[in-house]
Amino acid sequence: MSRRRIGFWYRLAAVIAKPPLIVLFKRDWQGMEHIPADGGFITAVNHNSYLDPLSYGHFQYNTGRVPRFLAKAALFKGSFVGMMLRGTGQIPVYRESTTALDAFQAAVDAIEQGECVVFYPEGTLTRDPDLWPMAGKSGAARVALLTKAPVIPVAQWGSHLALPPYAKDRPVRLFPRKTLKVLAGPAVDLSRFEGQEPTAEVLRAATEVIMAAITELLAEVRGEPVPAELYDPRRARAEQRRRAAEAEEGSK
Numbered sequence: 001m002s003r004r005r006i007g008f009w010y011r012l013a014a015v016i017a018k019p020p021l022i023v024l025f026k027r028d029w030q031g032m033e034h035i036p037a038d039g040g041f042i043t044a045v046n047h048n049s050y051l052d053p054l055s056y057g058h059f060q061y062n063t064g065r066v067p068r069f070l071a072k073a074a075l076f077k078g079s080f081v082g083m084m085l086r087g088t089g090q091i092p093v094y095r096e097s098t099t100a101l102d103a104f105q106a107a108v109d110a111i112e113q114g115e116c117v118v119f120y121p122e123g124t125l126t127r128d129p130d131l132w133p134m135a136g137k138s139g140a141a142r143v144a145l146l147t148k149a150p151v152i153p154v155a156q157w158g159s160h161l162a163l164p165p166y167a168k169d170r171p172v173r174l175f176p177r178k179t180l181k182v183l184a185g186p187a188v189d190l191s192r193f194e195g196q197e198p199t200a201e202v203l204r205a206a207t208e209v210i211m212a213a214i215t216e217l218l219a220e221v222r223g224e225p226v227p228a229e230l231y232d233p234r235r236a237r238a239e240q241r242r243r244a245a246e247a248e249e250g251s252k
Contacts, residue, residue, distance in 0.1 A: 009087030010066050021058050024174050025162070031184030034152055035063040040111035042151045043067065043184070044140045044210050046133045046218055047120040051159035056118065059182040067118045068110050070103055070139075091117070104143065111147045119143075121210060125165040128231035133215050135232040141190075141206035145198050150187035151210055155217035157181040183221050188213045 035043075045056055053069055060067045066088075073092040076082045085092075091110070093103040107117045121136030128134055144151045161178045188210050196202050211230060219226045 026179040028181040032063050034184045040114045040149045043118050045154040048126050048131045049159035049163045051163045055159045055180045069118045111149045127233050132227050135230045136207045136211040138203040138207050141203050153185045153213035155183045155221050157221045183217050185217045
């Protein structure tokens with residue numbers, strides 16, 4: 001099978017989601033020609049708003065290739081949302097459990113069956129103060145090297161203006177209408193890693209290549225230079241602990 005057909009559940013989701021997206025937001029979409037017409041592939045997308053899956057889902061749906069997202073397993077339990085996620089074939093992620101590898105295998109199976117799997121390599125909403133992509137996790141690189149599927153980097157920008165990340169005290173801001181920008185680029189060149197064992201070092205290097213491609217696209221969308229280095233939450237937490245320890249020592 002070269003590609004997944006748009007079935008009942010995806011068409012129903014589009015009927016529900018597309019009208020409000022069209023009414024409430026403007027769109028600036030570029031790079032649709034980079035979305036493969038056939039065959040399995042990965043899209044690797046930056047993440048700075050809870051609105052991102054709807055924004056990117058709208059973009060890719062309009063290319064004729066339906067995306068399969070990896071989503072927290074809790075979202076699949078009961079409710080209308082869970083029913084829609086199951087019906088459209090989204091992939092549950094069971095974190096910190098014995099079934100955590102199921103999402104990885106499901107992603108591999110989907111790609112080998114000619115489908116598209118969407119990865120947010122950061123693993124969560126960016127913690128970078130300026131909303132640049134963070135250092136990525138290795139899932140997308142691991143699946144790409146195993147399946148040899150093309151990885152299409154994608155940059156999103158604008159949804160955070162309507163729904164800011166981690167902003168519990170700030171309301172949704174729909175007006176004036178925000179522009180949802182999506183820019184897809186050419187497949188990331190991972191040829192240098194072909195034939196290599198997927199060691200931690202190889203996966204880290206491949207992930208850095210993927211994140212660099214996403215960041216360069218986002219810099220183009222934002223009209224700003226690429227940051228000198230990506231924000232690393234682990235390094236940031238370590239630095240915070242170091243400063244706290246120094247402050248505590250200084251107060252004695």
